[in-house]
Amino acid sequence: MSVQQLSSYVCGEWKTGSGKTASLKNPTTEEVIAEASTGGIDMAAALAYAREQGMPALQELTFAQRGQLLMAASKALHKYRDELLELSTTSGGNTRGDAKFDVDGATGTLAFYAKLGERLGEARFLMHGEGVQLSRSPRYWGEHMLVPRRGVAVHVNAFNFPAWGTAEKAACALLAGMPVVSKPATATSILAWRMTQILVEEKVFPAGAFSLVCGSAGDLLDHLGCFDVLAFTGSSDTAAKLRGGPGVLQRGARINVEADSLNAAVLGRDVEPGSDTFDLFVREVVRDMTQKAGQKCTAIRRIFVPQDLLEAAREGLVEELSAQRTGDPTQRGVKVGPLASESQLRDVRGGVERLKGCAKAVHGDGSRGELTGIDHDKGYFMSPVLFEASDARAEAVHAHEVFGPVATILPYSGDPAEAAELVGLGQGGLVASIYSDDFDVASGVALGMAPYSGRVNLGSAKVAEQSLGPGAVLPQLIHGGPGRAGGGEELGGLRGLGFYMQRTALQGYKPVLEKIAKLGHPSV
Numbered sequence: 001m002s003v004q005q006l007s008s009y010v011c012g013e014w015k016t017g018s019g020k021t022a023s024l025k026n027p028t029t030e031e032v033i034a035e036a037s038t039g040g041i042d043m044a045a046a047l048a049y050a051r052e053q054g055m056p057a058l059q060e061l062t063f064a065q066r067g068q069l070l071m072a073a074s075k076a077l078h079k080y081r082d083e084l085l086e087l088s089t090t091s092g093g094n095t096r097g098d099a100k101f102d103v104d105g106a107t108g109t110l111a112f113y114a115k116l117g118e119r120l121g122e123a124r125f126l127m128h129g130e131g132v133q134l135s136r137s138p139r140y141w142g143e144h145m146l147v148p149r150r151g152v153a154v155h156v157n158a159f160n161f162p163a164w165g166t167a168e169k170a171a172c173a174l175l176a177g178m179p180v181v182s183k184p185a186t187a188t189s190i191l192a193w194r195m196t197q198i199l200v201e202e203k204v205f206p207a208g209a210f211s212l213v214c215g216s217a218g219d220l221l222d223h224l225g226c227f228d229v230l231a232f233t234g235s236s237d238t239a240a241k242l243r244g245g246p247g248v249l250q251r252g253a254r255i256n257v258e259a260d261s262l263n264a265a266v267l268g269r270d271v272e273p274g275s276d277t278f279d280l281f282v283r284e285v286v287r288d289m290t291q292k293a294g295q296k297c298t299a300i301r302r303i304f305v306p307q308d309l310l311e312a313a314r315e316g317l318v319e320e321l322s323a324q325r326t327g328d329p330t331q332r333g334v335k336v337g338p339l340a341s342e343s344q345l346r347d348v349r350g351g352v353e354r355l356k357g358c359a360k361a362v363h364g365d366g367s368r369g370e371l372t373g374i375d376h377d378k379g380y381f382m383s384p385v386l387f388e389a390s391d392a393r394a395e396a397v398h399a400h401e402v403f404g405p406v407a408t409i410l411p412y413s414g415d416p417a418e419a420a421e422l423v424g425l426g427q428g429g430l431v432a433s434i435y436s437d438d439f440d441v442a443s444g445v446a447l448g449m450a451p452y453s454g455r456v457n458l459g460s461a462k463v464a465e466q467s468l469g470p471g472a473v474l475p476q477l478i479h480g481g482p483g484r485a486g487g488g489e490e491l492g493g494l495r496g497l498g499f500y501m502q503r504t505a506l507q508g509y510k511p512v513l514e515k516i517a518k519l520g521h522p523s524v
Contacts, residue, residue: 088163
Protein backbone atom coordinates (compact mmCIF):
# COMPACT_ATOMS: atom_id res chain seq x y z
CA MET A 1 0.00 0.00 0.00
CA SER A 2 1.42 3.38 -1.01
CA VAL A 3 1.86 6.08 1.59
CA GLN A 4 -1.05 8.53 1.36
CA GLN A 5 -0.46 12.25 1.98
CA LEU A 6 -3.37 13.54 4.02
CA SER A 7 -4.56 17.07 3.38
CA SER A 8 -6.83 19.30 5.43
CA TYR A 9 -10.09 20.61 3.99
CA VAL A 10 -10.28 24.24 5.08
CA CYS A 11 -11.43 27.51 3.49
CA GLY A 12 -13.33 25.48 0.92
CA GLU A 13 -10.29 23.67 -0.51
CA TRP A 14 -7.79 20.90 0.20
CA LYS A 15 -4.53 22.15 1.66
CA THR A 16 -1.42 20.05 2.27
CA GLY A 17 0.69 21.09 5.24
CA SER A 18 4.42 21.61 5.11
CA GLY A 19 7.31 20.74 7.39
CA LYS A 20 7.41 17.87 9.86
CA THR A 21 4.89 15.09 9.21
CA ALA A 22 3.26 12.55 11.49
CA SER A 23 3.22 8.93 10.29
CA LEU A 24 0.08 6.80 10.45
CA LYS A 25 0.71 3.07 10.73
CA ASN A 26 -1.23 -0.12 10.13
CA PRO A 27 -1.35 -1.43 13.72
CA THR A 28 -1.33 -5.06 12.53
CA THR A 29 1.89 -4.79 10.49
CA GLU A 30 3.41 -1.46 11.64
CA GLU A 31 3.61 -0.45 7.96
CA VAL A 32 3.36 3.32 7.36
CA ILE A 33 0.16 3.95 5.41
CA ALA A 34 -0.14 7.74 5.51
CA GLU A 35 1.50 10.97 6.57
CA ALA A 36 -0.10 14.17 7.79
CA SER A 37 1.00 17.71 8.53
CA THR A 38 -0.71 21.03 9.15
CA GLY A 39 2.41 23.18 8.96
CA GLY A 40 1.71 26.48 7.22
CA ILE A 41 -2.09 26.15 7.33
CA ASP A 42 -3.77 29.34 8.55
CA MET A 43 -6.08 28.11 11.33
CA ALA A 44 -7.49 31.55 12.03
CA ALA A 45 -8.54 31.82 8.39
CA ALA A 46 -10.10 28.35 8.56
CA LEU A 47 -12.32 29.40 11.46
CA ALA A 48 -13.14 32.74 9.87
CA TYR A 49 -14.22 31.02 6.64
CA ALA A 50 -16.52 28.69 8.57
CA ARG A 51 -18.09 31.64 10.42
CA GLU A 52 -18.42 33.88 7.36
CA GLN A 53 -19.49 31.27 4.78
CA GLY A 54 -20.75 28.17 6.56
CA MET A 55 -22.70 29.81 9.37
CA PRO A 56 -25.04 32.03 7.32
CA ALA A 57 -25.56 29.26 4.76
CA LEU A 58 -26.69 26.84 7.47
CA GLN A 59 -28.73 29.32 9.46
CA GLU A 60 -30.72 30.38 6.39
CA LEU A 61 -31.99 26.79 6.23
CA THR A 62 -34.85 25.33 8.23
CA PHE A 63 -34.39 22.31 10.50
CA ALA A 64 -35.98 20.15 7.81
CA GLN A 65 -33.54 21.40 5.19
CA ARG A 66 -30.55 20.82 7.49
CA GLY A 67 -31.92 17.35 8.11
CA GLN A 68 -31.92 16.73 4.37
CA LEU A 69 -28.20 17.57 4.32
CA LEU A 70 -27.55 15.02 7.07
CA MET A 71 -29.53 12.35 5.24
CA ALA A 72 -27.55 13.09 2.09
CA ALA A 73 -24.34 12.69 4.08
CA SER A 74 -25.51 9.38 5.53
CA LYS A 75 -26.42 8.01 2.11
CA ALA A 76 -23.20 9.26 0.48
CA LEU A 77 -21.05 7.54 3.10
CA HIS A 78 -23.13 4.36 2.98
CA LYS A 79 -22.43 4.05 -0.77
CA TYR A 80 -18.75 3.64 0.11
CA ARG A 81 -19.40 1.39 3.13
CA ASP A 82 -17.20 -1.53 2.05
CA GLU A 83 -14.27 0.76 1.30
CA LEU A 84 -14.64 2.52 4.65
CA LEU A 85 -14.85 -0.80 6.52
CA GLU A 86 -11.65 -2.00 4.86
CA LEU A 87 -9.91 1.27 5.66
CA SER A 88 -11.07 1.01 9.28
CA THR A 89 -9.36 -2.38 9.55
CA THR A 90 -6.17 -1.21 7.86
CA SER A 91 -5.82 2.01 9.82
CA GLY A 92 -7.32 1.05 13.20
CA GLY A 93 -6.74 -2.69 13.52
CA ASN A 94 -10.49 -3.29 13.71
CA THR A 95 -12.14 -6.60 12.98
CA ARG A 96 -14.92 -6.31 10.44
CA GLY A 97 -17.47 -6.36 13.25
CA ASP A 98 -15.66 -3.57 15.08
CA ALA A 99 -15.36 -1.58 11.85
CA LYS A 100 -19.13 -1.87 11.35
CA PHE A 101 -19.65 -0.66 14.91
CA ASP A 102 -17.82 2.56 13.98
CA VAL A 103 -18.82 3.16 10.36
CA ASP A 104 -22.45 2.06 10.62
CA GLY A 105 -22.72 3.99 13.87
CA ALA A 106 -21.69 7.10 11.94
CA THR A 107 -24.22 6.72 9.12
CA GLY A 108 -26.93 5.64 11.54
CA THR A 109 -26.46 8.66 13.77
CA LEU A 110 -26.53 11.02 10.78
CA ALA A 111 -29.77 9.38 9.63
CA PHE A 112 -31.31 9.67 13.11
CA TYR A 113 -30.66 13.40 13.29
CA ALA A 114 -31.83 13.79 9.70
CA LYS A 115 -35.21 12.37 10.71
CA LEU A 116 -35.23 14.59 13.78
CA GLY A 117 -34.75 17.58 11.49
CA GLU A 118 -37.68 16.43 9.39
CA ARG A 119 -39.81 16.29 12.55
CA LEU A 120 -38.76 19.82 13.58
CA GLY A 121 -39.96 21.04 10.19
CA GLU A 122 -39.75 24.54 8.77
CA ALA A 123 -38.69 26.33 11.96
CA ARG A 124 -35.21 27.78 12.50
CA PHE A 125 -35.29 27.95 16.29
CA LEU A 126 -36.89 26.09 19.19
CA MET A 127 -39.20 27.23 21.95
CA HIS A 128 -38.02 25.82 25.27
CA GLY A 129 -40.39 24.94 28.08
CA GLU A 130 -43.70 26.54 28.98
CA GLY A 131 -44.35 30.27 29.15
CA VAL A 132 -44.95 31.99 32.49
CA GLN A 133 -46.95 35.00 33.68
CA LEU A 134 -44.54 37.60 35.13
CA SER A 135 -46.86 40.04 36.89
CA ARG A 136 -50.42 40.45 38.07
CA SER A 137 -51.43 41.18 34.53
CA PRO A 138 -51.68 38.16 32.21
CA ARG A 139 -50.44 40.43 29.42
CA TYR A 140 -46.88 40.52 30.81
CA TRP A 141 -45.37 37.21 29.83
CA GLY A 142 -42.09 35.27 29.66
CA GLU A 143 -40.81 32.53 27.33
CA HIS A 144 -37.52 30.77 26.62
CA MET A 145 -36.15 29.92 23.20
CA LEU A 146 -33.11 28.22 21.70
CA VAL A 147 -31.43 29.92 18.74
CA PRO A 148 -28.27 28.88 16.83
CA ARG A 149 -25.04 30.35 18.21
CA ARG A 150 -23.24 32.79 15.91
CA GLY A 151 -19.94 30.94 15.76
CA VAL A 152 -18.18 27.76 14.71
CA ALA A 153 -18.13 24.35 16.38
CA VAL A 154 -14.62 22.91 16.75
CA HIS A 155 -14.59 19.16 17.34
CA VAL A 156 -11.50 17.39 18.67
CA ASN A 157 -12.10 13.65 18.41
CA ALA A 158 -10.48 10.53 19.87
CA PHE A 159 -8.54 7.87 17.96
CA ASN A 160 -10.89 4.97 18.71
CA PHE A 161 -13.95 6.09 16.72
CA PRO A 162 -12.79 8.21 13.78
CA ALA A 163 -16.07 7.66 11.89
CA TRP A 164 -18.73 7.67 14.60
CA GLY A 165 -16.95 10.31 16.68
CA THR A 166 -16.87 12.66 13.71
CA ALA A 167 -20.50 12.05 12.76
CA GLU A 168 -22.13 12.14 16.19
CA LYS A 169 -20.72 15.57 16.97
CA ALA A 170 -21.24 16.96 13.48
CA ALA A 171 -24.86 15.77 13.25
CA CYS A 172 -25.92 17.77 16.31
CA ALA A 173 -23.96 20.89 15.38
CA LEU A 174 -25.10 21.02 11.77
CA LEU A 175 -28.75 20.39 12.62
CA ALA A 176 -28.53 23.16 15.23
CA GLY A 177 -27.14 25.51 12.57
CA MET A 178 -23.43 25.73 13.47
CA PRO A 179 -20.62 25.03 10.97
CA VAL A 180 -18.04 22.43 11.99
CA VAL A 181 -14.26 22.27 11.99
CA SER A 182 -13.43 18.65 12.83
CA LYS A 183 -10.01 17.57 14.08
CA PRO A 184 -9.66 13.76 14.32
CA ALA A 185 -6.88 12.10 16.29
CA THR A 186 -3.95 11.86 13.90
CA ALA A 187 -3.19 8.14 14.41
CA THR A 188 -6.44 7.00 12.77
CA SER A 189 -7.42 10.16 10.88
CA ILE A 190 -7.25 8.59 7.42
CA LEU A 191 -10.78 7.24 7.87
CA ALA A 192 -12.23 10.68 8.72
CA TRP A 193 -10.18 12.13 5.85
CA ARG A 194 -11.66 9.67 3.35
CA MET A 195 -15.18 10.32 4.67
CA THR A 196 -14.63 14.05 4.15
CA GLN A 197 -13.36 13.40 0.63
CA ILE A 198 -16.62 11.60 -0.15
CA LEU A 199 -18.76 14.41 1.29
CA VAL A 200 -16.82 17.02 -0.69
CA GLU A 201 -16.98 15.02 -3.93
CA GLU A 202 -20.72 14.52 -3.47
CA LYS A 203 -21.17 18.25 -2.70
CA VAL A 204 -23.28 17.41 0.37
CA PHE A 205 -22.78 20.55 2.47
CA PRO A 206 -22.73 24.29 1.68
CA ALA A 207 -19.32 25.95 1.48
CA GLY A 208 -17.78 26.37 4.94
CA ALA A 209 -20.30 24.12 6.69
CA PHE A 210 -17.83 21.27 7.28
CA SER A 211 -14.05 21.48 7.47
CA LEU A 212 -11.39 18.93 8.43
CA VAL A 213 -7.97 19.38 10.02
CA CYS A 214 -5.65 16.36 9.55
CA GLY A 215 -2.55 16.42 11.72
CA SER A 216 -1.60 18.69 14.58
CA ALA A 217 -4.19 21.23 15.71
CA GLY A 218 -1.45 23.86 15.77
CA ASP A 219 -2.87 27.13 17.06
CA LEU A 220 -6.44 26.29 16.01
CA LEU A 221 -7.89 26.53 19.52
CA ASP A 222 -6.14 29.83 20.23
CA HIS A 223 -8.52 31.47 17.75
CA LEU A 224 -11.77 30.37 19.38
CA GLY A 225 -14.11 33.31 19.80
CA CYS A 226 -16.76 34.13 22.38
CA PHE A 227 -19.62 32.54 20.40
CA ASP A 228 -17.69 29.45 19.30
CA VAL A 229 -17.91 26.03 20.96
CA LEU A 230 -15.35 23.28 21.54
CA ALA A 231 -16.34 19.63 21.92
CA PHE A 232 -13.51 17.35 23.02
CA THR A 233 -13.18 13.60 23.48
CA GLY A 234 -9.96 12.29 24.99
CA SER A 235 -7.92 12.17 28.17
CA SER A 236 -8.71 14.23 31.26
CA ASP A 237 -5.15 15.61 31.20
CA THR A 238 -5.66 17.06 27.72
CA ALA A 239 -9.11 18.29 28.71
CA ALA A 240 -7.61 20.26 31.60
CA LYS A 241 -5.25 22.01 29.18
CA LEU A 242 -8.09 22.83 26.78
CA ARG A 243 -10.20 24.30 29.58
CA GLY A 244 -7.32 26.66 30.34
CA GLY A 245 -6.94 27.87 26.76
CA PRO A 246 -7.52 31.56 25.94
CA GLY A 247 -10.65 30.92 23.87
CA VAL A 248 -12.39 29.18 26.75
CA LEU A 249 -10.86 30.90 29.76
CA GLN A 250 -10.63 34.48 28.49
CA ARG A 251 -13.27 34.76 25.77
CA GLY A 252 -15.91 32.40 27.14
CA ALA A 253 -16.18 29.85 24.33
CA ARG A 254 -18.29 26.90 25.43
CA ILE A 255 -16.57 23.56 26.03
CA ASN A 256 -18.00 20.04 26.30
CA VAL A 257 -15.70 17.27 27.50
CA GLU A 258 -15.93 13.50 27.36
CA ALA A 259 -12.88 12.12 29.15
CA ASP A 260 -11.71 9.11 31.19
CA SER A 261 -14.29 6.70 32.56
CA LEU A 262 -13.93 3.67 34.84
CA ASN A 263 -17.24 2.14 33.84
CA ALA A 264 -18.70 -0.53 36.09
CA ALA A 265 -20.87 -3.64 35.92
CA VAL A 266 -22.62 -4.90 39.06
CA LEU A 267 -23.94 -8.45 39.38
CA GLY A 268 -26.99 -8.54 41.64
CA ARG A 269 -27.08 -10.86 44.66
CA ASP A 270 -30.26 -12.52 43.32
CA VAL A 271 -28.73 -13.79 40.08
CA GLU A 272 -28.25 -17.55 39.79
CA PRO A 273 -25.28 -18.95 37.85
CA GLY A 274 -26.50 -20.36 34.54
CA SER A 275 -29.60 -18.16 34.45
CA ASP A 276 -30.39 -15.92 31.47
CA THR A 277 -29.37 -12.85 33.47
CA PHE A 278 -26.08 -14.41 34.56
CA ASP A 279 -25.28 -15.37 30.97
CA LEU A 280 -26.18 -11.83 29.82
CA PHE A 281 -23.82 -10.41 32.44
CA VAL A 282 -20.94 -12.64 31.28
CA ARG A 283 -21.62 -12.00 27.60
CA GLU A 284 -21.82 -8.21 27.89
CA VAL A 285 -18.80 -7.85 30.18
CA VAL A 286 -16.63 -9.88 27.80
CA ARG A 287 -17.97 -8.09 24.73
CA ASP A 288 -17.13 -4.74 26.26
CA MET A 289 -13.68 -5.93 27.28
CA THR A 290 -12.83 -7.18 23.80
CA GLN A 291 -14.78 -5.07 21.27
CA LYS A 292 -12.34 -2.73 19.54
CA ALA A 293 -9.67 -4.35 21.75
CA GLY A 294 -11.23 -2.65 24.76
CA GLN A 295 -10.58 0.79 23.26
CA LYS A 296 -14.03 2.18 23.99
CA CYS A 297 -14.89 4.99 26.36
CA THR A 298 -17.90 2.91 27.47
CA ALA A 299 -15.97 -0.34 28.05
CA ILE A 300 -16.43 -2.08 31.40
CA ARG A 301 -13.33 -1.71 33.59
CA ARG A 302 -14.67 -2.72 37.04
CA ILE A 303 -16.81 -5.81 37.67
CA PHE A 304 -18.52 -5.92 41.09
CA VAL A 305 -19.62 -9.41 42.12
CA PRO A 306 -21.25 -10.62 45.39
CA GLN A 307 -18.73 -12.56 47.47
CA ASP A 308 -20.65 -15.84 47.23
CA LEU A 309 -20.85 -15.58 43.41
CA LEU A 310 -17.16 -14.84 42.84
CA GLU A 311 -16.13 -18.33 41.79
CA ALA A 312 -19.01 -18.76 39.35
CA ALA A 313 -18.49 -15.31 37.85
CA ARG A 314 -14.75 -15.83 37.48
CA GLU A 315 -15.23 -19.20 35.78
CA GLY A 316 -17.91 -17.84 33.47
CA LEU A 317 -15.85 -14.82 32.43
CA VAL A 318 -12.64 -16.80 31.92
CA GLU A 319 -14.44 -19.40 29.82
CA GLU A 320 -16.00 -16.71 27.61
CA LEU A 321 -12.72 -14.80 27.31
CA SER A 322 -10.90 -17.99 26.31
CA ALA A 323 -13.17 -18.23 23.28
CA GLN A 324 -12.21 -14.74 22.02
CA ARG A 325 -9.40 -15.18 19.50
CA THR A 326 -6.78 -12.42 19.22
CA GLY A 327 -4.88 -11.83 15.98
CA ASP A 328 -5.10 -10.60 12.42
CA PRO A 329 -8.36 -8.59 12.26
CA THR A 330 -8.95 -9.65 8.66
CA GLN A 331 -9.15 -13.32 9.67
CA ARG A 332 -12.57 -14.90 10.15
CA GLY A 333 -13.18 -15.77 13.79
CA VAL A 334 -10.78 -13.20 15.23
CA LYS A 335 -12.56 -11.06 17.82
CA VAL A 336 -9.66 -8.97 19.18
CA GLY A 337 -7.36 -7.06 16.88
CA PRO A 338 -4.31 -4.98 17.80
CA LEU A 339 -4.35 -1.76 19.76
CA ALA A 340 -4.38 1.34 17.59
CA SER A 341 -0.80 2.52 18.02
CA GLU A 342 2.53 1.83 19.67
CA SER A 343 1.94 4.53 22.27
CA GLN A 344 -1.47 3.07 23.05
CA LEU A 345 0.06 -0.38 23.59
CA ARG A 346 2.72 1.12 25.84
CA ASP A 347 0.11 2.93 27.94
CA VAL A 348 -2.04 -0.19 28.32
CA ARG A 349 0.90 -2.34 29.33
CA GLY A 350 1.84 0.29 31.90
CA GLY A 351 -1.70 0.15 33.27
CA VAL A 352 -1.55 -3.65 33.49
CA GLU A 353 1.63 -3.41 35.56
CA ARG A 354 -0.08 -0.91 37.83
CA LEU A 355 -2.99 -3.27 38.42
CA LYS A 356 -0.63 -6.17 39.17
CA GLY A 357 0.29 -4.33 42.35
CA CYS A 358 -3.19 -4.81 43.83
CA ALA A 359 -4.80 -7.67 41.92
CA LYS A 360 -3.96 -11.07 40.48
CA ALA A 361 -4.43 -11.97 36.82
CA VAL A 362 -6.92 -14.82 36.39
CA HIS A 363 -6.79 -14.71 32.58
CA GLY A 364 -3.96 -13.36 30.44
CA ASP A 365 -0.80 -11.59 31.57
CA GLY A 366 -0.39 -8.53 29.37
CA SER A 367 1.61 -10.25 26.64
CA ARG A 368 0.71 -10.82 22.98
CA GLY A 369 -0.55 -14.27 23.85
CA GLU A 370 -1.39 -16.83 21.19
CA LEU A 371 -2.25 -14.97 17.99
CA THR A 372 -4.34 -16.17 15.06
CA GLY A 373 -3.07 -15.48 11.54
CA ILE A 374 0.10 -13.71 12.68
CA ASP A 375 3.48 -15.19 11.74
CA HIS A 376 5.63 -12.17 12.65
CA ASP A 377 6.51 -10.17 15.74
CA LYS A 378 5.05 -6.92 14.42
CA GLY A 379 1.79 -5.30 15.45
CA TYR A 380 0.47 -3.74 18.63
CA PHE A 381 -1.16 -6.85 20.07
CA MET A 382 -2.12 -7.65 23.64
CA SER A 383 -4.46 -10.49 24.55
CA PRO A 384 -7.26 -9.71 27.03
CA VAL A 385 -6.41 -9.61 30.73
CA LEU A 386 -8.87 -10.25 33.55
CA PHE A 387 -7.78 -9.34 37.07
CA GLU A 388 -9.33 -10.17 40.42
CA ALA A 389 -8.71 -8.08 43.54
CA SER A 390 -9.44 -9.21 47.09
CA ASP A 391 -9.95 -5.61 48.21
CA ALA A 392 -12.81 -3.89 46.38
CA ARG A 393 -11.41 -0.51 47.42
CA ALA A 394 -7.95 -1.07 45.95
CA GLU A 395 -6.94 2.44 44.92
CA ALA A 396 -5.31 1.65 41.57
CA VAL A 397 -8.48 0.00 40.24
CA HIS A 398 -10.52 3.17 40.84
CA ALA A 399 -7.83 5.71 39.94
CA HIS A 400 -6.60 4.83 36.45
CA GLU A 401 -8.41 3.75 33.30
CA VAL A 402 -6.51 1.09 31.36
CA PHE A 403 -7.76 1.79 27.83
CA GLY A 404 -7.51 -1.71 26.41
CA PRO A 405 -8.88 -5.27 26.83
CA VAL A 406 -8.51 -5.19 30.61
CA ALA A 407 -10.97 -5.38 33.51
CA THR A 408 -10.94 -6.28 37.21
CA ILE A 409 -13.35 -8.39 39.28
CA LEU A 410 -14.06 -6.83 42.69
CA PRO A 411 -16.00 -8.48 45.57
CA TYR A 412 -18.83 -6.87 47.52
CA SER A 413 -21.32 -8.09 50.10
CA GLY A 414 -24.37 -8.05 47.82
CA ASP A 415 -25.85 -4.97 49.47
CA PRO A 416 -27.12 -2.53 46.77
CA ALA A 417 -26.01 0.51 48.78
CA GLU A 418 -22.46 -0.84 49.04
CA ALA A 419 -22.36 -1.60 45.33
CA ALA A 420 -23.41 1.96 44.47
CA GLU A 421 -20.84 3.39 46.88
CA LEU A 422 -18.07 1.31 45.30
CA VAL A 423 -19.08 2.44 41.82
CA GLY A 424 -18.77 6.02 43.09
CA LEU A 425 -15.09 5.46 43.92
CA GLY A 426 -14.44 5.84 40.19
CA GLN A 427 -15.27 9.55 40.57
CA GLY A 428 -17.76 9.71 37.72
CA GLY A 429 -18.32 7.58 34.64
CA LEU A 430 -20.12 7.41 31.32
CA VAL A 431 -22.12 4.26 32.03
CA ALA A 432 -22.71 1.72 34.77
CA SER A 433 -24.73 -1.51 34.65
CA ILE A 434 -26.73 -3.57 37.10
CA TYR A 435 -27.66 -7.16 36.24
CA SER A 436 -30.60 -8.34 38.34
CA ASP A 437 -34.15 -9.70 38.15
CA ASP A 438 -35.09 -8.42 41.61
CA PHE A 439 -36.76 -4.99 41.60
CA ASP A 440 -35.39 -3.93 44.99
CA VAL A 441 -31.84 -4.90 44.03
CA ALA A 442 -32.01 -3.38 40.53
CA SER A 443 -33.66 -0.13 41.60
CA GLY A 444 -31.45 0.23 44.67
CA VAL A 445 -28.23 -0.12 42.70
CA ALA A 446 -29.48 1.90 39.69
CA LEU A 447 -30.64 4.87 41.76
CA GLY A 448 -27.52 4.69 43.90
CA MET A 449 -25.23 4.70 40.86
CA ALA A 450 -27.12 7.41 38.97
CA PRO A 451 -25.36 10.42 40.59
CA TYR A 452 -22.02 8.98 39.46
CA SER A 453 -23.08 7.97 35.94
CA GLY A 454 -24.19 9.58 32.70
CA ARG A 455 -26.16 6.46 31.79
CA VAL A 456 -27.36 3.43 33.76
CA ASN A 457 -27.94 0.11 31.98
CA LEU A 458 -30.32 -2.40 33.58
CA GLY A 459 -29.74 -5.96 32.38
CA SER A 460 -32.26 -8.68 33.16
CA ALA A 461 -33.83 -11.82 31.75
CA LYS A 462 -36.66 -9.71 30.30
CA VAL A 463 -34.29 -7.85 27.96
CA ALA A 464 -31.60 -10.52 27.46
CA GLU A 465 -32.51 -11.05 23.79
CA GLN A 466 -32.90 -7.34 22.98
CA SER A 467 -30.12 -5.78 25.05
CA LEU A 468 -27.51 -3.77 23.15
CA GLY A 469 -25.45 -3.56 26.33
CA PRO A 470 -23.77 -0.61 27.98
CA GLY A 471 -21.19 -0.23 25.21
CA ALA A 472 -23.68 0.88 22.57
CA VAL A 473 -23.99 4.67 22.51
CA LEU A 474 -27.40 5.49 21.05
CA PRO A 475 -28.37 8.89 19.61
CA GLN A 476 -31.66 8.80 21.54
CA LEU A 477 -29.86 8.87 24.93
CA ILE A 478 -27.26 11.25 26.30
CA HIS A 479 -23.58 10.35 26.10
CA GLY A 480 -21.39 11.90 28.76
CA GLY A 481 -20.90 11.72 32.48
CA PRO A 482 -19.96 13.64 35.62
CA GLY A 483 -16.62 14.09 37.34
CA ARG A 484 -13.75 12.12 35.84
CA ALA A 485 -15.83 11.54 32.69
CA GLY A 486 -15.66 15.25 31.89
CA GLY A 487 -19.01 16.60 33.02
CA GLY A 488 -20.36 16.88 29.49
CA GLU A 489 -23.38 15.69 27.53
CA GLU A 490 -23.73 14.79 23.87
CA LEU A 491 -26.53 13.25 21.77
CA GLY A 492 -29.75 12.52 23.69
CA GLY A 493 -31.99 13.41 20.75
CA LEU A 494 -32.89 17.10 20.91
CA ARG A 495 -30.72 17.53 24.00
CA GLY A 496 -27.64 17.29 21.80
CA LEU A 497 -28.63 20.46 19.97
CA GLY A 498 -28.65 22.50 23.17
CA PHE A 499 -24.86 22.80 23.35
CA TYR A 500 -24.85 24.51 19.95
CA MET A 501 -27.73 26.89 20.67
CA GLN A 502 -28.22 29.92 22.90
CA ARG A 503 -31.05 29.69 25.41
CA THR A 504 -32.57 33.16 25.61
CA ALA A 505 -35.42 34.47 27.77
CA LEU A 506 -38.08 36.68 26.19
CA GLN A 507 -40.32 38.93 28.27
CA GLY A 508 -42.98 41.37 27.18
CA TYR A 509 -46.51 41.70 25.85
CA LYS A 510 -47.97 38.20 25.64
CA PRO A 511 -49.62 38.48 22.18
CA VAL A 512 -46.29 39.59 20.66
CA LEU A 513 -44.40 36.75 22.34
CA GLU A 514 -47.01 34.30 21.14
CA LYS A 515 -46.50 35.47 17.54
CA ILE A 516 -42.74 35.07 17.89
CA ALA A 517 -43.22 31.60 19.38
CA LYS A 518 -45.24 30.51 16.33
CA LEU A 519 -42.18 31.14 14.16
CA GLY A 520 -40.23 28.50 16.08
CA HIS A 521 -40.84 24.84 16.75
CA PRO A 522 -43.25 24.29 19.67
CA SER A 523 -41.99 23.72 23.21
CA VAL A 524 -39.34 21.02 23.66
